[in-house]
Amino acid sequence: MIEFRSVSKRFPDGTIAVEDFSLELPSRRTTVLVGSSGSGKTTLLRMINRMVDPTSGTIEIDGEDIARVAPVPLRRRIGYVLQNSGLLPHRKVVDNITTVPLLEGVSKRDARARALELLDTVGLDRGLADRYPSQLSGGQQQRVGVARALAVDPNIMLMDEPFGAVDPIVRADLQQELIRIQRQVAKTIVFVTHDIDEAFLLGDQVVILEQRARIAQVGSPAEILANPASDFVADFIGADRGRRALRAVHTDGRTVLIDRDGRAAGVLLEGEPGE
Amino acid sequence: MNWLWNNLDLVLELSVEHLRLSLPPIILGFIVSVPLGWLAYRYKLTRGLVLTLAGLLYTIPSLALFVLLPPLLGISFLSELNVLIALTIYAVALMTRSVADGLASVDPIVRESATAVGYSPWRRFFSVELPLAGPVLLAGLRVVAVSTVSLVTVGVFVGVRSLGFLFTNGLQRGIIVEIVTGIVMTVVIALILDGLLVLLGRLVLPWTRLDARARRRIPVTTAVPA
Numbered sequence A: 001m002i003e004f005r006s007v008s009k010r011f012p013d014g015t016i017a018v019e020d021f022s023l024e025l026p027s028r029r030t031t032v033l034v035g036s037s038g039s040g041k042t043t044l045l046r047m048i049n050r051m052v053d054p055t056s057g058t059i060e061i062d063g064e065d066i067a068r069v070a071p072v073p074l075r076r077r078i079g080y081v082l083q084n085s086g087l088l089p090h091r092k093v094v095d096n097i098t099t100v101p102l103l104e105g106v107s108k109r110d111a112r113a114r115a116l117e118l119l120d121t122v123g124l125d126r127g128l129a130d131r132y133p134s135q136l137s138g139g140q141q142q143r144v145g146v147a148r149a150l151a152v153d154p155n156i157m158l159m160d161e162p163f164g165a166v167d168p169i170v171r172a173d174l175q176q177e178l179i180r181i182q183r184q185v186a187k188t189i190v191f192v193t194h195d196i197d198e199a200f201l202l203g204d205q206v207v208i209l210e211q212r213a214r215i216a217q218v219g220s221p222a223e224i225l226a227n228p229a230s231d232f233v234a235d236f237i238g239a240d241r242g243r244r245a246l247r248a249v250h251t252d253g254r255t256v257l258i259d260r261d262g263r264a265a266g267v268l269l270e271g272e273p274g275e
Numbered sequence B: 001m002n003w004l005w006n007n008l009d010l011v012l013e014l015s016v017e018h019l020r021l022s023l024p025p026i027i028l029g030f031i032v033s034v035p036l037g038w039l040a041y042r043y044k045l046t047r048g049l050v051l052t053l054a055g056l057l058y059t060i061p062s063l064a065l066f067v068l069l070p071p072l073l074g075i076s077f078l079s080e081l082n083v084l085i086a087l088t089i090y091a092v093a094l095m096t097r098s099v100a101d102g103l104a105s106v107d108p109i110v111r112e113s114a115t116a117v118g119y120s121p122w123r124r125f126f127s128v129e130l131p132l133a134g135p136v137l138l139a140g141l142r143v144v145a146v147s148t149v150s151l152v153t154v155g156v157f158v159g160v161r162s163l164g165f166l167f168t169n170g171l172q173r174g175i176i177v178e179i180v181t182g183i184v185m186t187v188v189i190a191l192i193l194d195g196l197l198v199l200l201g202r203l204v205l206p207w208t209r210l211d212a213r214a215r216r217r218i219p220v221t222t223a224v225p226a
């Protein structure tokens, strides 16, 4: 579990990026931080691996105050995926994935074998292992980024708009892939996006942020949709417009949901999912 | 032309000597420039200082440097060491800016992501920043190599034999062929070193050759999940 306790961050130039932020991020679940540009999402994420240190407040990982953990070892046990993959352009795909395991003293052979397995995990052909990042498409690079983050088998994965720079079709693909991988590996994922659809799709817990990382609402996607805490949230999630607004029409004893264009979106069933 | 046939041995000997004198200043200059270039790249304060000093050093005429160094360092005026140090100074003066520019050319996102995955600053410098600065370093090194090869000739004025000997000797004795031979061989050595550096670059910077080709080869779709 990751826990923020009254965390604030004021940058040297006086910008207050985060103000009195408190939150629990449950283990083995995906928490999505969503908010408009400049709301402090990246800053929050980077405080978890000490790329940024809070001005006040504490952050704990499984009860341990990370201010007492040296940054380099801390970072090596946390996976990190960035928007532009952040792969090392001078290293082949396989070497990018094995970087941290090798730094940690894993043998070259074991690291390589594991890297090839990880290529399978993220849905890439093993034949790509000896290419350089510039020889891959954007979507493939992101997959390698995910594989690299998984390479040390971290408990925590930080993902900063990892699918923000790829086209919508590839993005949808990558999102499904992440859901599949998460089912398999069950990491504590902290995922940053400004796309509310992506947040609802991936998040077990969704945190909607206003400027200075003030929490507008925290909850499961269903909770937030059912009960937006404020006009800001309702507006942000587009609760009563667009494709989220469905109208119930009763026909032949069943309830059919109709979208704003009058097309049938589905049938309303009672009970828990999967029943 | 007769002179050349009769003195092939001398020309060969001087060429080898010339090459032997050129290499150490190039290598030493590179090694010294890395920390200096890093200082110039890293801090605003040291940037101005280091780069201005380097620029000034390069403007000192080589002969003046040969005369100035011995009393300053307590070494013999007519020594190879004198030439080695002077040429290293020129190499550093040229190369420091290249190192600074090279380090600045590294994509900040890559630098940041290296930090994020757990590179220590030290390690990041040598295994990420320095290699990625490679193409700019190589360009600088090529200039240094050519400049050093041509400067070695000046060493003849302090008694260090190189192809420069053919200039002075040819001039004294009025043998044009000898002078021309000196010039041509100096150029040849410069070209050989330059070619070797380009080859070295291909060897140690393999990813830089792909870029142009790679763009065209990017597949349209991502791989189908396994």
Ligand SMILES: Nc1ncnc2c1ncn2[C@@H]1O[C@H](COP(=O)(O)OP(=O)(O)OP(=O)(O)O)[C@@H](O)[C@H]1O
Binding pocket: A011, A012, A013, A015, A016, A017, A035, A036, A037, A038, A039, A040, A041, A042, A043, A044, A194
């Ligand atoms: N190093 C820094 N120095 C000064 N101000 C900073 C620094 N990094 C971020 N900020 C400021 O802190 C605020 C929050 O930035 P942050 O990058 O966390 O936002 P974000 O939610 O990730 O935005 P985006 O969606 O655009 O990525 C912004 O106002 C930003 O300008």
Ligand SMILES: [Mg+2]
Binding pocket: A041, A042, A043, A160
């Ligand atoms: Mg951000």
